[in-house]
Amino acid sequence: MILPVYLYGHPILRKETKDIPLDYPGLKDLLDNMFETMYKADGVGLAAPQIGLEDRILVIDTDSISKDDPTLKGFKKVFINAHIIERDGEEQAVEEGCLSIPKIHEKVPRQFRIRIQYLDENLQPHDEVFEGYKARVIQHEYDHLDGIMFVDRLPGIRKQMIRSKLNKIMKGDVNCSYRVKPAPRK
Ligand code: NI
Secondary structure, three states, X not given: OOOXXXXXXXXXXXXXXXXXXXXXXXXXXXXXXXXXXXXXXXXXEEEHXXXXXXXXXXXXXXXXXXXXXXHHXXXXXXXXXXXXXXXXXXXXXXXXXXXXXXXXXXXXXXXXXXXXXXXXXXXXEEEEEEEHHHHHHHHHHHHHHOOOOHHHHOOHHHHHHHHHHHXXXXXXXXXXXXXXXXXXXX
């Protein structure tokens, strides 16, 4: 089932998320729906707050962008109760976008390497290191679990430049090819 993607300005995107219990009802359906929603919107990652849930769940599939970087081929993963426990390596600024911030792409500084503990879709625990673009995608989605959006990480001057576009998104003034849910009107 394709779910609406919550847009920048919606308060749920700013909430802290919680680890899910191991008997979380309907987990498989939820993960299926997250992938389906992500694919429909041509995304490579989706975090639970983007579909209105306060759970520490994110899904990633970078296969669609693996033409430029073969290491991304077949990189399809579920991260449940994810916790990044180390980050290192030099910061690099690379262009990112976000399904909750349609049509804005900016270079976001992030560290090169992360170590993350998480459960997979079968609730098996993992402790793994990721580097490069994989680490970037994970960090982007992981930020959503902490109520952080990529535009928060831009230099002030860049954020100023996109301020009016962000204001439009906050008002629901967007033209998207996928279902979205704008912030409630004040
Ligand atoms: Ni995002």
